[in-house]
Amino acid sequence: MTILVGIVGISGFGGGEALRLIANHPAFELVYAAGDSTAGSPLADRFPGLPAKLAHLVIQKWDPATLPNLDVLFASLPTGASAAALARVPQTVKIVDIGGDHRYATGWAYGLADVWPSQITGQTRVANPGCFPAATLNALAPLLVNNLIDPGNIVIDAKTGISGAGRGGDSKFGYAESNENLVPYGMLEHTHMPEIATTIEHLSGGSAAGLVFTPHLVPMTRGILVTIYCRGTATTAQCLSAARDFYAGRDFIRVSDTPPQTKWATGSNLSFVSYAADPKRNLVIAMGVVDNLGKGAAGQAVQNANLMCGLPETTGLEGLPVWP
Ligand SMILES: NC(=O)C1=CN([C@@H]2O[C@H](COP(=O)(O)OP(=O)(O)OC[C@H]3O[C@@H](n4cnc5c(N)ncnc54)[C@H](OP(=O)(O)O)[C@@H]3O)[C@@H](O)[C@H]2O)C=CC1
Numbered sequence: 001m002t003i004l005v006g007i008v009g010i011s012g013f014g015g016g017e018a019l020r021l022i023a024n025h026p027a028f029e030l031v032y033a034a035g036d037s038t039a040g041s042p043l044a045d046r047f048p049g050l051p052a053k054l055a056h057l058v059i060q061k062w063d064p065a066t067l068p069n070l071d072v073l074f075a076s077l078p079t080g081a082s083a084a085a086l087a088r089v090p091q092t093v094k095i096v097d098i099g100g101d102h103r104y105a106t107g108w109a110y111g112l113a114d115v116w117p118s119q120i121t122g123q124t125r126v127a128n129p130g131c132f133p134a135a136t137l138n139a140l141a142p143l144l145v146n147n148l149i150d151p152g153n154i155v156i157d158a159k160t161g162i163s164g165a166g167r168g169g170d171s172k173f174g175y176a177e178s179n180e181n182l183v184p185y186g187m188l189e190h191t192h193m194p195e196i197a198t199t200i201e202h203l204s205g206g207s208a209a210g211l212v213f214t215p216h217l218v219p220m221t222r223g224i225l226v227t228i229y230c231r232g233t234a235t236t237a238q239c240l241s242a243a244r245d246f247y248a249g250r251d252f253i254r255v256s257d258t259p260p261q262t263k264w265a266t267g268s269n270l271s272f273v274s275y276a277a278d279p280k281r282n283l284v285i286a287m288g289v290v291d292n293l294g295k296g297a298a299g300q301a302v303q304n305a306n307l308m309c310g311l312p313e314t315t316g317l318e319g320l321p322v323w324p
């Protein structure tokens with residue numbers, strides 16, 4: 001079976017990672033590439049390492065009125081720039097939106113693929129979670145569904161690689177200002193807080209009113225580590241056991257006895273979770289690691305597309321992480 005796919009935003013970090021995964025996907029054939037300022041360039045100009053069968057595909061000016069015959073469209077556009085155009089894509093074309101415009105929007109499934117795959121199977125419109133929510137929610141889900149932590153009192157300390165900001169952006173994402181520097185940002189009102197809070201509430205049935213989320217920019221290219229401070233009296237062993245039961249048979253989640261490291265996930269769709277708890281202090285620490293471009297973006301997007309198309313969710317995603 002050949003599934004015809006397109007990527008809009010292909011020249012960006014998220015779109016480029018989707019290209020890398022789709023180029024090696026046994027069922028997906030890339031037939032459409034689109035963008036804005038790069039329109040008119042052959043893909044090889046942007047990605048010199050491409051195989052010959054993809055090198056000459058020319059990036060089109062993004063216009064949903066000129067789509068070729070497609071089964072799946074991956075949209076990796078700046079948040080705020082996708083909703084109006086994607087509304088004009090025919091319903092026969094399945095869409096995975098990697099950007100933030102459709103998370104918990106009406107008519108769109110929230111694509112938390114490792115936690116609720118059955119809610120994604122057969123869907124035609126899926127909103128990929130943000131990169132921080134991907135790392136955070138995979139770590140929290142087993143604790144929340146088993147009532148091991150208080151959903152109203154969760155503090156997330158997150159670290160991200162620079163590629164999380166995309167190819168554009170201002171000088172604070174350039175080498176001179178990011179190298180040997182550590183920068184908190186998005187204090188109190190980061191755009192990912194609503195989807196994190198909504199999902200905590202779905203999973204726990206309680207209020208996430210006390211949620212705190214602070215991301216930090218770290219001088220590395222890829223990777224996210226979240227350290228999440230929660231209130232609860234479970235032991236470390238109980239948390240690990242709950243996660244192993246919750247994710248039994250799930251291919252992309254690794255439950256680790258030791259704190260995970262960002263390099264464990266680099267270049268993969270893996271998500272690492274771990275826990276450290278002290279009942280005497282009413283303290284549960286959950287940890288999560290993903291590659292922001294893997295599980296945090298294109299990896300989970302391909303996993304969602306596999307589920308939408310009725311393929312095994314691991315198709316094209318079996319590659320090991322890059323080490324070192
Ligand atoms: N980077 C990451 O780790 C993650 C990113 N995301 C989200 O994914 C989306 C893309 O992010 P990212 O790849 O990092 O961003 P980039 O800045 O790297 O890429 C943006 C892409 O969008 C295209 N684009 C911008 N405006 C338009 C337009 N009006 N019409 C058509 N194409 C347009 C650009 O095309 P051109 O170059 O041709 O102008 C480029 O390909 C964002 O919503 C981001 O928040 C989500 C999870 C993780």
Ligand SMILES: CC(=O)N[C@@H](CCC(=O)OP(=O)(O)O)C(=O)O
Nearest residue numbers: 079098099100130131160164165
């Ligand atoms: C380092 C950096 O700036 N990271 C981005 C995360 C990218 C992302 O996932 O944002 P969307 O919700 O738009 O998809 C940020 O914190 O906004």
